Amino acid sequence: MVDYDVIIVGGGAAGLTSAIYTVRAGLSTLLVEKELFGGQIALTEGIENYPGFESIQGKDLVDKILAQAKKQGVKTKVGNVQSITTKGKEKIVEIDNEKVSTRAIVLAVGSTPRKLDVVGREEFDGKGVHYCVMCDGPLYKDRVCAIIGGGDAAIKESLSLAKIAKKVFVIHRREGLRAEKRWQDLALATKNIEFIWNSEVRGFFGEKFLDSIKIFNSKTNKESVLELSAVFTYIGHVPNTKSFDFKKDARGYFVVDKSYQTSEEGVFAAGDCVAGNHTQIATSVGAGAAAGMSVINYLHLKE
Numbered sequence: 001m002v003d004y005d006v007i008i009v010g011g012g013a014a015g016l017t018s019a020i021y022t023v024r025a026g027l028s029t030l031l032v033e034k035e036l037f038g039g040q041i042a043l044t045e046g047i048e049n050y051p052g053f054e055s056i057q058g059k060d061l062v063d064k065i066l067a068q069a070k071k072q073g074v075k076t077k078v079g080n081v082q083s084i085t086t087k088g089k090e091k092i093v094e095i096d097n098e099k100v101s102t103r104a105i106v107l108a109v110g111s112t113p114r115k116l117d118v119v120g121r122e123e124f125d126g127k128g129v130h131y132c133v134m135c136d137g138p139l140y141k142d143r144v145c146a147i148i149g150g151g152d153a154a155i156k157e158s159l160s161l162a163k164i165a166k167k168v169f170v171i172h173r174r175e176g177l178r179a180e181k182r183w184q185d186l187a188l189a190t191k192n193i194e195f196i197w198n199s200e201v202r203g204f205f206g207e208k209f210l211d212s213i214k215i216f217n218s219k220t221n222k223e224s225v226l227e228l229s230a231v232f233t234y235i236g237h238v239p240n241t242k243s244f245d246f247k248k249d250a251r252g253y254f255v256v257d258k259s260y261q262t263s264e265e266g267v268f269a270a271g272d273c274v275a276g277n278h279t280q281i282a283t284s285v286g287a288g289a290a291a292g293m294s295v296i297n298y299l300h301l302k303e
């Protein structure tokens with residue numbers, strides 16, 4: 001007798017959706033989250049491309065999905081899943097120091113922000129170097145800040161930061177942005193946002209807290225110093241897959257088959273931790289639903 005039919009690891013868009021599907025099929029479902037239910041959704045403000053909501057705050061969307069999951073009967077637990085092992089027909093999930101058994105697993109562990117590998121970064125992490133405007137932006141009211149990156153998250157968050165900070169520099173290593181045109185247009189039209197193109201940050205400096213950064217311009221081949229109080233980096237993500245020994249691609253993302261099953265029978269994966277996911281809420285929700293349905297089929301076939 002196992003503790004749960006299904007254990008979902010990760011409480012972001014993908015995990016919550018898988019859980020809603022499995023619990024509605026009558027499978028006892030435990031969803032384990034190590035930090036923040038909602039994952040990356042909880043770290044963003046205006047979401048305008050998730051169908052059904054013209055514009056919604058990340059926190060509000062999380063509250064709705066979490067309430068829906070709990071109402072359907074999903075059990076939730078705060079804990080860090082350390083390992084997964086197979087014992088006959090059972091899978092043993094080690095959550096902190098506790099061992100819980102299950103028949104199937106969905107790994108929806110997502111990803112965490114990539115950090116710059118330059119001088120001073122580690123020293124000033126949390127002391128001027130940050131990864132979440134929503135969490136740490138308010139610390140820098142009326143100060144000078146920078147965003148590093150040129151994708152959707154970077155440009156969207158520069159707009160949020162521009163409402164708090166006196167001035168926001170957006171430092172991007174190319175000339176031209178990858179972000180959605182709507183966000184680009186808004187950022188380019190915002191008076192206190194200034195773009196620094198073709199540039200990379202080469203170092204973080206200060207006494208106790210960050211007070212300047214060194215920038216290298218690849219077009220002029222020149223270095224310059226920019227005085228500021230904080231930098232928020234949005235330069236991509238690293239998948240949270242290290243603890244799990246299933247097939248991955250060269251960048252560490254899980255490789256799954258058409259049914260979202262990993263290289264281990266009964267272990268499925270969905271969302272931003274899977275190779276080829278388009279790192280959007282809608283794609284993660286879609287993958288979570290598909291993985292949940294595959295778990296249902298898998299367990300029915302086993303009966």
Ligand SMILES: Cc1cc2nc3c(=O)[nH]c(=O)nc-3n(C[C@H](O)[C@H](O)[C@H](O)COP(=O)(O)OP(=O)(O)OC[C@H]3O[C@@H](n4cnc5c(N)ncnc54)[C@H](O)[C@@H]3O)c2cc1C
Nearest residue numbers: 010012013014034039040081109110111271272279280281
């Ligand atoms: C600033 C920002 C703005 C964004 N804006 C948009 C937008 O406007 N529209 C859009 O569609 N997308 C947006 N995205 C992207 C979108 O949020 C993500 O693609 C999506 O939410 C990923 O969902 P996920 O469930 O796959 O992963 P995640 O949200 O990363 O969730 C994974 C969860 O798993 C947990 N976890 C990891 N390892 C373990 C473990 N070992 N044990 C237990 N729990 C674990 C993590 O704590 C996390 O909560 C944005 C992202 C960011 C960062």
